[in-house]
Amino acid sequence: MVELEKETETAELQRMVAAEEQRARLTAQVHNFMEVCWEKCVDKPGSKLDSRTETCLANCVNRFIDTTLSITHRFAQIIQKGGH
Amino acid sequence: MVELEKETETAELQRMVAAEEQRARLTAQVHNFMEVCWEKCVDKPGSKLDSRTETCLANCVNRFIDTTLSITHRFAQIIQKGGH
Amino acid sequence: MVELEKETETAELQRMVAAEEQRARLTAQVHNFMEVCWEKCVDKPGSKLDSRTETCLANCVNRFIDTTLSITHRFAQIIQKGGH
Amino acid sequence: QVKVQIAVANAQELLQRMTDKCFRKCIGKPGSALDNSEQKCIAMCMDRYMDAWNTVSRAYNSRLQRERANM
Amino acid sequence: QVKVQIAVANAQELLQRMTDKCFRKCIGKPGSALDNSEQKCIAMCMDRYMDAWNTVSRAYNSRLQRERANM
């Protein structure tokens, strides 16, 4: 009985740690996007984030991910052909 | 007697390690300031550091610390209000 | 006999790890050069790497190493004189 | 415990990056004190940085959900 | 095993840096999709980045050999 409880606790703890690591990775990724997109989209910070800047930021994240996917895909193709 | 000596030695070692860690943190901070302030204050490096550049560098460190304190203070207020 | 084999294996493994660490350091160094030289030499990426860009990149690596050697040498001299 | 540590690490990272960006944007030649317009600029820059952070974070999360739905 | 891991780490590092550089070079104001010219620019930028990587790597290796010969 005690053994089983211990196992459940360990599993629960591992699940929590994994979830937090995942969250930390996502957060690190957001910091990353901010490095690129803050420069691309925000010129002079105004009294509020206007809708044009908001759209630019959301597009920036999505185009950056598109670029990542496109480059990774192309890179995998080059590797498979054994080329370059 | 020997025990006591050992304890003193351990304490002394810990104190030294802590002091060195502290010094390493300060040094890392100076590297950090240099990243910002070298760009802000030194345009073309001349045959000596003129007093205008010296003042600019010292001001840069102090204004950067002011900015850090001001942002941290405001951030703590926002967190406490549970806001944003 | 078995002992000797084990030792040889351990030595072999250590050699491999050292070689890989060395390769990782060289690779990190190439990433480093790329940070500086991509900006200095490649303006608009064209349909191929023209010979002017190629020369610029190779020169960039060599001049960067020259700069490192020159600065390190001068730094050692200053340290020895106990100066600055 | 793990959660709290990561959250603190994230807040520190956010504060550091925000300070760096807003100092660069708001302070031209550093003077003998932060003047009024610099202080206003820093407060505004900070608020916009956090707005932008939230917008970027939301855009990233919805993209992740769309990608997962497509798998 | 060690070799494979380092090679994977290197490919990831390469992909990340390449993405960052090519995004900055090819995308002005990010729009609602990658348009044709942006996509071409990214593909070309990627090929040039890898060419440049090879050139830099070769130049570095031959310099190392020359330095070793002089020692």
Next chain:
Amino acid sequence: QVKVQIAVANAQELLQRMTDKCFRKCIGKPGSALDNSEQKCIAMCMDRYMDAWNTVSRAYNSRLQRERANM
């Protein structure tokens, strides 16, 4: 021993950052050798970088002391 290692780590960090900054400032298009004016620029840049490092370090230390005195 600990002290020496940290000091060495610091010197290496200083040399790397200095090299990076001075290369960027002093070398326009890299040629087939460092010419005379580039070499002079690098030596001068290096000296100024170390002067600046000392100035920044001093300013930081006196600020820390003022902050501690105010606590």
